[in-house]
Amino acid sequence: MAKYQFSDDFETNSNGWTESVSNHSKVIIQNGVLRIENKSIKDFAESHCFVGFNVNENFQIQCVAMVKSLDNRSSFGLLLDYKDDKNFLALVIREGEASLLKYVNNQITDRKTDKIKLKAKKDLLVNLSIESTYSLIKFYVNGMKAFEVPNLQLTSNGIGFYVTGEQSVNFDDFAIIQ
16 A cells, blocks of 8 residues: 555646746646746756655656657656756656756766657657666656666655757646655
8 A cells, every 4th residue: 555645637736836947938737737838949947846755765656748749859757856956857758769867066967868669749648657666766658668777866855847948748647656
């Protein structure tokens, strides 16, 4: 039986989602989704919150992303181990690849990338999930394992979503189970 469950269907902002955006982007909770829009190829927009799960115990995270247009010029994904807007892990999804980027003081200090079967398409529904068991973290895109990372030391229960480049994504049905 799960010790902790967190879910958000984005009917309201009851979980205190906070955003970091540029002049060319916006984050809004409306009509049951968390929508991130970015209108500049060089910009990044994200929304995050801090929740009560223990990152040192097994957990699962899942959500649905409705992507306006998947291509290789923009990306979207999940944030994990979020401390602030300069220190976090980003699970990055773009056409044909998934990456895990570790940001420290706003610089990428580690990167893992692998190919995935996700082709350029408009109005694409993508299921994202993370599974952490005994310090092995696995990342899934539409039920297929994108990659796994052993011994990833998480220290923060900050989580979130992000978009880069000219992109619009609606995130929904977000859940954490522990």
